[in-house]
Amino acid sequence: MKKLIKLGLVLALVLITAACSQGANSENNSESTEGSEDKNTTIEFWTMQLKPTFTDYIQGVIDDFEKENPNITVEWLDVPAADLDKKILSSVSSNTAPDVVNLNPTFASQLASMDALVNMDEELSDKEQESYVEGAWEANQLNGETFAMPWYLSTEVTLNNSMIYEEAGLDIENAPETYEEAREMTETIMNETDKYGYFPSMDLSLVLQHMVKMGVDLTNEDMSKAAFNTEDGLKAFEYFTEMYQNDMMPAEALTGDQRESIDMYQAGQTTFFAGSQFISQIEENAPEIYENTVPSQAITGKSGKKSISVQNVVVPSQTKNKDAAVKFGKFLTNAENQLAFTKLTPILPSAKEALEDPYFTEKPEDATPKDMVRLVSASQLDEAELLVPPMDNYNELRQSMFDAISASMLGEMEPQKALDKAEKEWNEILSQ
Known part of the structure; x- marks a missing residue:
């Protein structure tokens, strides 16, 4: 019950x-x-x-x-x-x-x-x-x-604004394909253009997807216990915490929804994001941005996995x-x-x-x-x-992870403590 x-x-x-x-x-x-x-x-x-x-x-x-x-x-x-x-x-x-x-x-x-x-x-x-x-x-x-x-x-396909690449002195042919490359390019873009590089939305299931791409197993094989409180899990929390606290990603990536990512890209405020589903909207609302958009392979991490x-x-x-x-x-x-x-x-x-x-x-x-x-x-x-398989009590699990990484990114909790908190909550939910 x-x-x-x-x-x-x-x-x-x-x-x-x-x-x-x-x-x-x-x-x-x-x-x-x-x-x-x-x-x-x-x-x-x-x-x-x-x-x-x-x-x-x-x-x-x-x-x-x-x-x-x-x-x-x-x-x-x-x-x-x-x-x-x-x-x-x-x-x-x-x-x-x-x-x-x-x-x-x-x-x-x-x-x-x-x-x-x-x-x-x-x-x-x-x-x-x-x-x-x-x-x-x-x-x-x-x-x-x-x-x-x-x-x-x-x-998932990455959309890249070639005009900002050019302004930053970067080669659009070398668009980032890993999280580390995304961070490096973001730092260069911010130093050279005062614009954001990467917009990694944390909306809905995307936190879980980011973690899986970074090599994290969310649960054990029979989905009875959490399995993400590992070195890779901690690295994932630390990655987004450092990006957020160093102003290397827009605040809207955490506090807004996926619509924020398309709005900022169309306004020329961010350089690249996972947004292939919005390409028609970009064509209609921001024709100059559209004409200078170059799609590239999805950004992934240690696992090499890509989302469907x-x-x-x-x-x-x-x-x-x-x-x-x-x-x-x-x-x-x-x-x-x-x-x-x-x-x-x-x-x-x-x-x-x-x-x-x-x-x-x-x-x-x-x-x-x-x-x-x-x-x-x-x-x-x-x-x-499908990076996040169907799971019982999915909405509770997703919200628990979002709350934990939010606490870390906002400086309310150390990354490891936030990860510990999420693990405890997941084990309670999965045991029901």
């Missing part, structure tokens, strides 16, 4: 409802999907803030699917990103969940931990599973089961139309449809076949910063992975 309380009242209600209705739902699913190929079926599909920008694309996919499957109708609902988690929790708790939903692995794993999602290992053949990028497929796994089909991806972000497609186990829902999920994420989607916006497909297209492998003449973001991002897929 402690876990349920920690997840909050709404999540507790979801778990209780899901647990109580599991057997009934399974029975209903079995009955309702039997012979579904021969009867008219309507499935409900939820996406996260894709209208109106991608209305034509999504509706086109739905139309094509319905033509191939005249007995299946897809009703599409687009939900604001800020409301989706709450809305899906409410629908699951009231036993009115949609049939197919677009979620990220972190939130989807919370539902998977309640057995609220269909196990895709049982629904997709080995060949179908292997058609997805390995790191993307594995990003949707919890306790040895796969709770989603990967949809679209991105890897995944948007996926899940099928709630409450569905009464499992076969049709899974069929639509496979259609939505097939290579042809993913390739078309990725040509509309700077994302990557999770389908391996789509990645073989020259669009992701060949540099066009007069390549734009957008083109280079795509090529650099795709080139990193083989070495990219």
Whole structure:
């Protein structure tokens, strides 16, 4: 019961409802999907803030699917990103969940931990599973089961303002690829230009991601105990504490959110940051900065690991139309449809076949910063992975680490004491 309380009242209600209705739902699913190929079926599909920008694309996919499957109708609902988690929790708790939903692995794993999602290992053949990028497929796994089909991806790419490099007397061809190189370049840039170099955002899960890239294991193998209170963990705390206290990174990196990083980059106040997902925004809001933006490999540390972000497609186990829902999920994420989607916006497909297209492998003449973001991002897929795996009580763990490193960076606690505090809190949370 402690876990349920920690997840909050709404999540507790979801778990209780899901647990109580599991057997009934399974029975209903079995009955309702039997012979579904021969009867008219309507499935409900939820996406996260894709209208109106991608209305034509999504509706086109739905139309094509319905033509191939005249007995299946897809009703599409687009939900604001800020409301989706709450809305899906409410629908699951009231036993009115949609049939197919677009979620990220972190939130989807919370539902998977309640057995609220269909196990895709049982629904997709080995060949179908292997058609997805390995790191993307594995990003949707919890306790040895796969709770989603990967949809679209991105890897972390560094955006560099070449004008500031030039002003500082630095070669843009030698953009930093490690944390140490980032610190060295930041020092040079600040001395020569009085501008910031690196903007390492500490928002959301990024503290944990920084630590993993720096060679830190967050937990032991079975996720029962914290494993980060090590020499590498201390070095990570010391790195960001020294950068912050020596004014080598903007205060907003700690006190703000990721929007601060894009705002300062667009204003020409910072030189480089992990922001490939913002490249279209930069093009629209700061055309001069955009024209002088040079994408480069992601900054990493001792582990050499690079981050992959995944948007996926899940099928709630409450569905009464499992076969049709899974069929639509496979259609939505097939290579042809993913390739078309990725040509509309700077994302990557999770389908391996789509990645073989020259669009992701060949540099066009007069390549734009957008083109280079795509090529650099795709080139990193083989070495990219979900750095922070799905974990029980993830939000508590993330907040605990953020609070600890904040205390260190703000000078409220020595780095080692802050790390000790985080370790104690993690062990308490993980033991629940």
